[in-house]
Amino acid sequence: MLKELAYRVQQIKPSATADMSSRADKLAASGRDIINLAMGEPDFNTPSHIQQAAIAAMQAGQTRYTATDGTLALKDAIIQKFARDNQLTFERSEIIVSCGAKHSLYNLFAAILNPGDEVIIAAPYWVSYPDMAKLMGANPVIIHADHKQQFKMTPVQLRSAITPATRLLVLNSPSNPTGVAYTAAEWQALGAVLMEHPDIIVVTDDIYEHNLWRTEPFSNILMVCPALRDRCVVVNGVSKTYAMTGWRIGYTAGPHTIIGAMKKIQSQSTSCPCSISQAAATAALNGDQACVAEMTAAYQVRHDYLVGELQKLPGVSVQPGDGTFYVFPHIEPWLKLRADINDDVALSEYVLNEVGVAVIPGSAFGAPGYIRISYAANMDKIVTAVERLQLAIVKLSQ
Ligand SMILES: Cc1ncc(COP(=O)(O)O)c(C=O)c1O
Structure with a gap:
């Protein structure tokens, strides 16, 4: 039984x-x-040049385990993507590829959260954030931001949600489910609150970065507040940008201690992301963005x-x-x-x-x-x- x-x-x-x-x-x-x-x-x-790259990889024998944290080719493509799109500079040891951004986030939560830690999440939120926190024994702390405030948390709300137990702040812009994106000025104001709390780690989930059409260009909190560099983690992936949800490739950039911890978890749970999908993601990031x-x-x-x-x-x-x-x-x-x-x-x-x-x-x-x-x-x-x-x-x- x-x-x-x-x-x-x-x-x-x-x-x-x-x-x-x-x-x-x-x-x-x-x-x-x-x-x-x-x-x-x-x-x-998925665009055909990306599919072709996967076929070519298979035929070239790229059908084996790769390095736990991803192939060098893909990690370099990710480093270039961050430089090109976000003016952010990362080393190879600061990047890890996982099986989708959901897996990236899960590994991140597993790497940094202890039971009793608090995770600040603004509602409406992507469905998985609170449950992922709970899986680690941590407590989601929800800030409610309704349509009358354009679904965005204010600096005042953020400040009042922070306690000595706060370990992580989760940001997602443009947001699932609302579609709204924070502006650079709004990041600046939230960043100022975070500067008062140097122990809080920040994760920015940028999976919808390129599904954006407002006039102000995309920004995340790290692009606007570089002082957060030693405690900000950027999660992104190819699912939404390149119509590649089934290929399961996401990636994380951040301080190498956090990335190293995620790599340890991944090595004992997943070994590595799919080799063929990694070849496809490399082609997606390096190829024509039309x-x-x-x-x-x-x-x-x-x-x-x-x-x-x-x-x-x-x-x-x-x-x-x-x-x-x-x-x-x-x-x-x-x-x-x-x-x-x-x-x-x-x-x-x-x-x-x-x-x-x-x-x-x-x-x-x-x-x-x-x-x-x-x-x-x-x-x-x-x-x-x-x-x-x-x-x-x-x-x-x-
Ligand atoms: C906000 C957000 N983050 C992360 C993900 C995960 O994306 P994937 O695991 O396909 O890369 C999704 C998927 O729906 C999402 O909406």
């Missing part, structure tokens, strides 16, 4: 986004007409359409995004239309069952009263999804 599972597993829940997306796929497979706007991945195929601009332009067209249409729906407040492929409308007024549909979870179920559109309830991101709609889907699907949402609201009001 199986005994109780580990306490760490009992404290966490499965990823809500993965769960909703797979339920929508199952319904579609059973013959239901479902538009899946729950998924968090580009709908484009594919990135093309995909981003498509996301922007969809964003503008979707935000425009959502703003016409009664009762909804929509904060336009700066990037990503998500929008996070505030739908609380819809929850007052029918007694049995009085939270965002019930509403998402209703929308899935009644009109066949899969979205994620905001509470999965620590923000009840919202839904996350992904527009990583073609325009026809988005147009139909909007019509169906309109229908759902009409039905709810009857």
